[in-house]
Amino acid sequence: MLKKKFGRLTFWKGVSVLIVIIGLYSLYIRFTKGLGASTNLSDFVPWGLWIGIDFIGVGLAAAGFTIAATAHIFHNHKYESIARPAILSAYIGYMMVVALLIIDLGKPEHFYHPLFMWNIHSVMFEITWCVICYSTILTIEFAPVVLEKYKFTKLIKIVKKITPAVVIMGVLFSTLHQSSFGSLYLIAPAKVYPLWYSSFLPVHFFISCIAAGLSMIILSAYLSARAFNQGLNIRILSGLGKGVLAVLVIELIFKFSELFSTGNASLLFTSSSETIFFWLEIFLGFIVPIWILTNPKYKVNRTGLYFASIFTISGFILNRMNVCVTSLVRSSGESYVPSFEEVGITLFLILVSIIAFKLVVENFQVFPKEESLPEAVVLTKETETKNLIYNE
Amino acid sequence: MSEHTLNIENQTGLLFDAAECIGCGNCYETCKKENNLPATNKDFLKDHLSDKTYTVVEEYSDTYARKMCMHCIEPACASVCPVGAFEKTEIGPVLYDEEKCIGCRYCMQACPHTIPRYEWGETSPGIKKCVLCYNRIKKGELTACAEACPVEATICGKLPELIAEAKRRIKENPGKYYQHIYGLEEAGGSNVLIISPVPFEQLGYSSKILKQSMPTYTMQAMEKIPTVVSVGGIFLTGMYWLTKRKNQVAREEHNAEEGK
Numbered sequence: 001m002l003k004k005k006f007g008r009l010t011f012w013k014g015v016s017v018l019i020v021i022i023g024l025y026s027l028y029i030r031f032t033k034g035l036g037a038s039t040n041l042s043d044f045v046p047w048g049l050w051i052g053i054d055f056i057g058v059g060l061a062a063a064g065f066t067i068a069a070t071a072h073i074f075h076n077h078k079y080e081s082i083a084r085p086a087i088l089s090a091y092i093g094y095m096m097v098v099a100l101l102i103i104d105l106g107k108p109e110h111f112y113h114p115l116f117m118w119n120i121h122s123v124m125f126e127i128t129w130c131v132i133c134y135s136t137i138l139t140i141e142f143a144p145v146v147l148e149k150y151k152f153t154k155l156i157k158i159v160k161k162i163t164p165a166v167v168i169m170g171v172l173f174s175t176l177h178q179s180s181f182g183s184l185y186l187i188a189p190a191k192v193y194p195l196w197y198s199s200f201l202p203v204h205f206f207i208s209c210i211a212a213g214l215s216m217i218i219l220s221a222y223l224s225a226r227a228f229n230q231g232l233n234i235r236i237l238s239g240l241g242k243g244v245l246a247v248l249v250i251e252l253i254f255k256f257s258e259l260f261s262t263g264n265a266s267l268l269f270t271s272s273s274e275t276i277f278f279w280l281e282i283f284l285g286f287i288v289p290i291w292i293l294t295n296p297k298y299k300v301n302r303t304g305l306y307f308a309s310i311f312t313i314s315g316f317i318l319n320r321m322n323v324c325v326t327s328l329v330r331s332s333g334e335s336y337v338p339s340f341e342e343v344g345i346t347l348f349l350i351l352v353s354i355i356a357f358k359l360v361v362e363n364f365q366v367f368p369k370e371e372s373l374p375e376a377v378v379l380t381k382e383t384e385t386k387n388l389i390y391n392e
Numbered sequence: 393m394s395e396h397t398l399n400i401e402n403q404t405g406l407l408f409d410a411a412e413c414i415g416c417g418n419c420y421e422t423c424k425k426e427n428n429l430p431a432t433n434k435d436f437l438k439d440h441l442s443d444k445t446y447t448v449v450e451e452y453s454d455t456y457a458r459k460m461c462m463h464c465i466e467p468a469c470a471s472v473c474p475v476g477a478f479e480k481t482e483i484g485p486v487l488y489d490e491e492k493c494i495g496c497r498y499c500m501q502a503c504p505h506t507i508p509r510y511e512w513g514e515t516s517p518g519i520k521k522c523v524l525c526y527n528r529i530k531k532g533e534l535t536a537c538a539e540a541c542p543v544e545a546t547i548c549g550k551l552p553e554l555i556a557e558a559k560r561r562i563k564e565n566p567g568k569y570y571q572h573i574y575g576l577e578e579a580g581g582s583n584v585l586i587i588s589p590v591p592f593e594q595l596g597y598s599s600k601i602l603k604q605s606m607p608t609y610t611m612q613a614m615e616k617i618p619t620v621v622s623v624g625g626i627f628l629t630g631m632y633w634l635t636k637r638k639n640q641v642a643r644e645e646h647n648a649e650e651g652k
Contacts, residue, residue, distance in 0.1 A: 035495075036512030043442070043509050046497035073628050075635035106495020106510070106517045110475075113494050119476035123610055124498050126617070128474055168628045172621055183613040187468055187502045190600035202613050331600075332506075 016351055023348020026341035027103070035106055038341040042334060047324060049338035050104040053346050055181050055320040057097040058131075059205075060313065062213030064090025065134075065174035068141060072167045078236055081368040084145055085224065086217055088366055089357060091138040096353045098131065103345060123183045130177030137170040145364050179206040185323060193327040194264045195278045200254075201323075207254065211247040212316035214240050215289075215309035220357075222306045224367060234302060241305045244312055245293040252286045277318070277326045285315010400465065400551045403484035404529045405583035406538060407554040408458045409561065410595060411568055413545035415449055415456040419537035423447045426525060426536035443511040443520040447537060450596060455588070457595035458537075458546065461486065461507045461522040462575055462582035468606035469499035469508060477519075484551070484583045485524035493518055504579045504601045524583065551583055558585050580605025 030038040041048050067086035070079045102108050114128040140159060147156050182205030185192050198204060218240050259265045267275060289311040298304025329335055338346075360366060417436040423446055424431065433439035437451050447460040467486045470478035477492040478499060488508075499519060500508045511517035525535040529548070533539075538548030547557070555576065562569040574586040578601045586597065593599040 032515070034513070034515040035517065036510075036514070041497075042512070043500065044506065046500035046510065069628070073632045073635070075632075075639050104496075106497065107493055108495070109516070110492075110494040113475045113492060117475035117477075117492050119471075119473055121471045121607060121610070121614070122474045122476075122498075123614065124472060124474035124496055126614070164632055168625060168632065171628055172624050175620060175624060176617060180613075183610060184498070184501075186609045186613055187472060187606050188504075189602060189609060190504060190598065191501075199609075199612065 016355075019344075019347045019351045022340075022344040023351070026344035026348070029341050030103060030345065031108075035104075038339065040336060040339040040342065042336075044332040044334040045328070045336040048336055049325075049342045049346060050100055052321045052324045053349075054097045054100055054104075055205075055324060056317050057093045057100070058178065058181065059209040059212045059316060059320060060216045061090035061093030061097075062174065062178060062209040063217045064093075064138060064141075064213070065171050066210055066213050067217065068167045069171045072163060073171070078239060081233070082217055082221065082236060082240075084142075084366045085220060085361075086213075087138060087141045088145075088360055089216060089220055091135075091142050092353045092356050092360075094131065094135050094138060095356075096349050098135065100346070100349055123180050123186075127177045127180045127184075130173045130180065134170060134173040134177065137166055137173065140166050141170065145366060149364055175206060178209045179203065181205050182323075185327075188328075191328055191331040192323070193274050193330060194262075195259070195267050195274055196323050196327040198258055198262075200258065204251070204255070207247060207251045208316055208319060211244050211251065211312055214244045214247070215312040215316075218244075218305050218309035219313065222302065222309075224361065234300065237302065237305050238300045241293050241299055241308060244308065245290060245299075248286055248290055248293075248312065252282070252290070255282075274326060274330070277322050281315055281318045281322055283315075284311055284318060289315070399482075402482065403551045403583055404524065404535075404548065405463065405484055405551045405554050405585065406524070406535060407547050407549070407558050408584065408586045409545045409547075409558075410455055410457050410586065410588040410590075411565075412543050413449070413456040413458070414543055415451060416542060417449055418540040418542060419458065419546055420445075420447060420449050422536045422540035423522075426528075427523075441507065441509055443509045443513075443517075446520065446522040452590075452595050455590060455595060457588070457597070458586075459507075459596070460584065461524070462505050462579075462584040463522075463524050464504075464579055464582045464606070466580045466605040466607050468502040468504055468579070471607035471610060472498045472502040474498070481526065483526075483529060485526045485529070487523055487526060488519050488521065490518040502606065504606055505598065554585055558587050562587055577603045579603075580608075 026038065035041060039048060039050075063086040067079055067083050070076045071083045102111050105111055114125055115132075119125050140162070143159050144156055147159065179202035182201035182203070185197070185201055186199065189197055218237055221237060256265075259268065268278070269275070289308040292298045292304055292308040292311070295304065298308070325336060415437065420436045420439070423429070427446060429444050429446070432442065432444050437449060439445055439448050441448055441459055447458060450457045450459060463480075463484055463486045465480070467478060467480055469488075470476075470480055470486060473493075474496060475492045475494055477489045477494075479487050479489070481487055495517065497510065500506075500510065508519045508521050510519060525533075525537075528535060534548040535546075538546045541547070547554070549557070555573070558573045558576070562571055562573065568589060570588050570591055572587075572592065574588070574592045574597055575582040575584050580603070586592070588595055591599075
């Protein structure tokens with residue numbers, strides 16, 4: 001048994017080392033030879049895998065603001081215990097996205113320009129500012145975790161006082177830029193395939209990121225339970241499952257009613273690759289998880305919820321890739337497959353994010369320690385400190 | 393959007409008449425010279441727009457079509473650029489400032505005519521496209537391509553005059569022209585106008601471009617931001633106090649019951 005565990009560890013270590021080597025090599029090529037040499041982007045496909053990963057990273061980090069709002073604005077105490085892992089994963093997600101955005105810039109040396117050169121009509125400008133502001137907010141939201149370890153009681157009190165206002169601003173900034181990622185494509189009505197183009201694209205992006213964010217919490221709770229022996233109460237998980245279900249049903253109805261009202265419903269029954277990708281997205285990201293989450297047995301079962309979250313996330317990933325790649329292939333007249341370097345840098349950043357998450361969880365009190373105990377009995381020092389932080 | 397509505401009376405533009413074009417390639421050659429661009433193809437008819445070619449002449453069964461930046465009246469590129477690297481100048485040309493550019497390539501994604509080209513071969517690439525010979529027309533001269541055209545297929549002038557000329561040509565020769573001026577309304581109108589003997593999609597011009605100016609598509613979403621922020625802020629603050637009070641009341645009732 002020990003040997004088996006050891007074997008699994010070295011396998012993943014081997015993969016990690018390989019990814020690091022490939023990632024560093026790809027970064028070297030990217031910065032010495034330029035975007036043209038390191039990506040498969042072209043004049044007709046100016047955005048590729050990296051932009052898709054940015055959408056996905058930010059979307060999956062939506063749990064940060066969703067849970068912070070549930071716990072600290074709606075005072076739903078049940079979800080307080082997951083606020084920290086949610087905020088941490090959001091924080092790391094944003095750091096990764098910011099890093100990737102800078103790598104993706106043709107002139108990374110000018111990355112600070114939006115701070116000084118403003119164009120308030122640009123969605124990209126708005127997103128840049130929202131991401132900067134929200135990253136600052138995440139720092140404040142996560143600060144207590146670090147501060148309590150080093151017992152900065154005074155600072156914790158200050159953070160505690162401003163927390164409600166900070167969380168409210170965080171929700172507003174998140175709402176704006178999560179939806180604005182969809183707004184980016186509003187200006188290309190003739191380029192984006194009609195199965196995905198909609199004047200409600202920002203609303204679609206906003207709704208779908210909530211389902212993805214909540215699923216991300218379920219998934220990370222499941223994985224953390226395995227990796228760190230720290231997990232979450234099944235009551236919380238199935239509550240999250242209910243949230244995912246509600247959001248998926250709303251988005252599914254919204255999507256189809258819109259397709260039928262705009263007269264694009266006939267595109268659902270063609271044999272084009274767009275139609276196939278669209279149905280794949282609907283099947284993986286909606287039908288399967290909705291089936292699991294309405295099944296009386298699976299919806300209260302850890303493994304059932306785990307699979308539901310995996311399917312929801314897959315559907316979400318497919319949706320974002322469909323919007324930013326599939327939907328544009330026809331109008332651009334060029335197909336696009338990411339290059340070795342694009343994939344290499346992406347995997348490298350994902351690996352760094354996972355390692356960062358692991359390191360923080362191992363060194364700070366991110367997950368609640370005594371999850372199996374009933375809530376009323378848990379009155380350890382940690383929860384006292386937390387009561388101090390959140391005043392609830 | 394009022395700041396976008398520049399006075400078109402003073403703006404310079406181009407009219408390209410595909411019915412008159414003889415496919416000599418003078419515009420292509422002179423554009424290369426004017427902008428110090430290297431040769432990219434032995435046969436100019438087979439060349440395509442790139443960071444080293446700002447205009448091309450394409451052959452479609454005996455009809456020739458020029459492709460270049462349309463210099464939109466309300467340019468999508470200028471509206472989407474996060475740092476304002478694009479500027480619609482008062483005299484017409486849409487200009488790009490590489491010193492500001494961060495290289496996000498949103499302009500390329502947004503352009504309805506798919507015109508901006510990128511220096512993919514460079515380590516610090518910028519956008520390249522036709523500048524409507526800004527330095528020449530500023531001095532009241534013609535663009536290099538219009539000056540080089542031997543048959544008045546490309547003419548340079550003030551926008552209102554060009555519109556009148558295009559209308560005159562297609563009206564006086566209804567048999568010779570397809571009855572449409574491309575660029576007059578496409579994407580909200582542009583400083584480059586095109587007339588043709590055949591429908592425009594047959595010459596490789598996009599027929600999907602809508603009449604609405606491109607920035608309005610984004611503005612429909614952007615203008616809702618203040619509402620979202622104020623209504624959202626009030627709603628969330630309200631919910632914060634409400635749920636807090638609710639919990640407080642519940643706790644007090646609970647304590648009172650225990651006190652009995």
